[in-house]
Amino acid sequence: MYHKEKSIQIKNSASALYNNLGVLRIAPRSLTYFTVVHANVVNMVSASWDGLNYSHRQLQSKEPNVATSTSLIMQAAFCALPSRDLLVVTSQKGIQIYESDGSTMVYWHALDTPETPTDQAVFARGISAVGKSYICVGDSCGAILVFDVPSKGSNITLSDVLKGHKKSITDIASECSGSQECIADLISADDGGNLCVWKSGETFQRFNNIPGFDISCTSVKLWKGTAVAGYGTGQIRLYEAVTGILHAEVNAHARWIYSLDIAPFSGLLLSAAEDSLVRVWHLSIKPESLSVEVAHLHNECVTDTQICGAKFCDGDGYAFAVTGYDLSEIIRYTQS
């Protein structure tokens, strides 16, 4: 179903972090941007679709105007808003927002870091764009910071702080089907496996809480009102987001899942784990029974590699890319 293509070499290896691959497709310029986190650096590659041009850039986690600061990065992700695309980088010190090509930092938000380390780690993790102008970022206390983004310029403001989680946020995602009819358009997950379902707006509303079983939900997606969540048990669960009804449970992997992704136009689902496997599934919504079905389509084994990032490169799922801990390349696969 898929075959391996030529890998993209990156400047240094990927760190073992959940969802450690960012992808942004820029159709008008026939380019795709990729981001891979290595310790305190974000490796960015811009790849032309003809496979001939690659340009690299590295971003460091750094407070502006503080020469000696650096901290470990937890996640880097692209946020595609109707008016503009941005790159968000979250670390142990704060949140940096860049123009999508990484050329300029437009905003910095500092976290409350204590003077001497305490036994509670402090960091920001979980990034998603939602609605017309919002970017949501989670933190280690379980709070979700909502930033309001103007269509141009750097006048980004913190407009809300959502409290719904007691454990550290692991991942946040917005409804990706493009459907306007969805009641809820945002989902967040935490280290206890709990999911919160929200509707964005001037005031965000919490629609539902789907409790976990004390095992981290490391990656979450929302598609056509279905929450798709990956856990440290190697399982994937599909829930109806607003009611919390469990549609399906898959014993998908033998180790912690690190990344999930959905191709919204085709309903293809990608799962990747520390067990070295990437799996492709198909989700279909049965309108008669309002149930969701999962069918397995394909496996790829990345030998001896604990995978940390896997994403489709386009809305149909024609191609996908994979990163692994200690690997200095982005592995690519396309449909045969």
Add this chain to the structure above:
Amino acid sequence: MGGVWSENDRKRVMNDIVGSMFSKDFMDELLKPQQLYSHRTLKTVLTRIAHASIMRLNPVSMDRLYELMVMAFKYQIFLCPRPKDLLLITYNHIDTIREIVKDTPVVVNQVDETHRKIIEVYSSLPEGEFQLLRQTLLIFFQDMHIRVSLFLKIQVQNPNGRFALSTSGPVPHGIEVPGLIRMFDGKGREIRRSEFPSEGSYSSSVKEGCFELHGDRVIRLGMNMYTVNNPEETHTSKDTSVKMDDTPNLLAKEELNLLARLMGSMKAEKVPKTETGFWINMFPTDQEEEEAGTSGVAEESLFEVINIQAMQDEQVTTELARIAGQFAEEEDPPLNLSSSKGDDLLAMMDDL
């Protein structure tokens, strides 16, 4: 060079090293919340511990020992089945150490105390936080692919230096064997199941290991890999084109403070001048190793303000090595690690 090792010498060295490492002050310092160390700091600390007795290692041997330790450590963390199994691996180490010093009750006590403290600090940590701990440690090991002859021989490591990750065997405790899809109706009743090919040959998990002071740990990671059958399998070879110390130096000054505190908390063995130390040459030194250079790999400076130049970096490295007791044959007084030593080092860094 000293004479022949006796069984008593061996026992003494083991007891001295374990006693030094498991001392209350040192462990209290270690168990404080802190950032990830750089390779340089960890190597300095381990060098000092290795020199806690009458044994001496030359710099090349120490480099080799460090590589061996780090690769074994990487192997265990990388293959750790579940994040909280980091504790079981630790307890395997502690169990073995306890066995080694079993004839010296004072030291066994120190080991037990440390074990209890670790249980107290870590037992209630949720799995998500253990995974974060593991992910942070994995950053420390990133890009290290030094080949260890023992690991190659037992095939846990490939010729390219990467560890083998199996897709067969028992799944970790609490994980289901992959392969099953279950679908439910609106009322939570299972309406269908189907299977998919997992491409692995997994079996159900075995029982969970014991997290108490004593018990069957079940997992084998962390147990002694060097048996009587493989006494000399310590040869390491590295790809010299790979920069070894790539770990981000998160806050250079902060780290020196930490190092000064750690050193200050370690017992200094007062070896009388009349007693000859034993020099150990653990690893064959060949042309390649000597050409590869000493332990002071120039660190890329990530900061504009603290600009450590190559010459001064060498001074720091020498100073650290001196503190670590590597140059015991010189005219230094018995190592007296007061906090002023740490201050001197900091002052030297401040001057840069």
